[in-house]
């Protein structure tokens with residue numbers, strides 16, 4: 001068989017990445033902007049966890065794809081869009097406010113579900129619009145409103161490193177997220193067996209993220225190829 005054809009196969013790329021991941025690290029195949037056929041191809045190769053970052057795109061894809069897919073929402077989520085994904089989403093990676101968490105709790109309740117969420121932290125040294133710092137997260141987790149929520153479960157943290165070739169900087173940012181994860185566990189989640197996820201690492205930096213303790217890597221372009229946003 002022609003090696004180039006083999007290497008362009010989505011299933012082979014997933015298998016090759018999974019082959020490099022330690023057992024406790026799960027792969028989220030980031031399929032945003034990619035067509036149904038690509039996701040189906042990955043699914044047919046045995047993969048089940050997919051990540052999307054637009055609520056309506058996720059809803060539309062979920063409608064036509066097998067219902068045993070574990071859909072993760074990985075991007076910034078607007079409160080008025082939570083209702084579109086609440087009936088089925090498995091994990092929301094990027095919760096960055098109490099108001100968003102309240103809306104997720106409300107929509108989860110309306111669907112008689114408990115939705116797992118990660119708190120997103122701003123770890124990159126470059127400017128970023130989204131993400132908490134540890135003081136903000138502590139305030140959220142100490143609030144009465146949070147304690148009253150019955151339909152969400154915080155299962156860990158998420159962050160994105162700087163988009164740079166400086167691997168020392170990227171490593172330091174991932175170490176910072178691991179520190180945040182551990183200090184929140186000590187303060188808020190000591191007897192909580194569900195609090196265990198560190199979502200960090202993308203196509204360009206997942207090897208470093210895994211070395212620094214990632215449990216969920218979110219990989220798109222290394223599986224599905226470069227994205228074309230123009231369409």
Ligand SMILES: *Cc1c(COP(=O)(O)O)cnc(C)c1O
Nearest residue numbers: 030053074202203218219220221
């Ligand atoms: C797009 C995206 C990814 C995947 O990025 P790649 O560089 O294509 O692997 C991971 N995480 C988030 C939050 C994203 O938006």
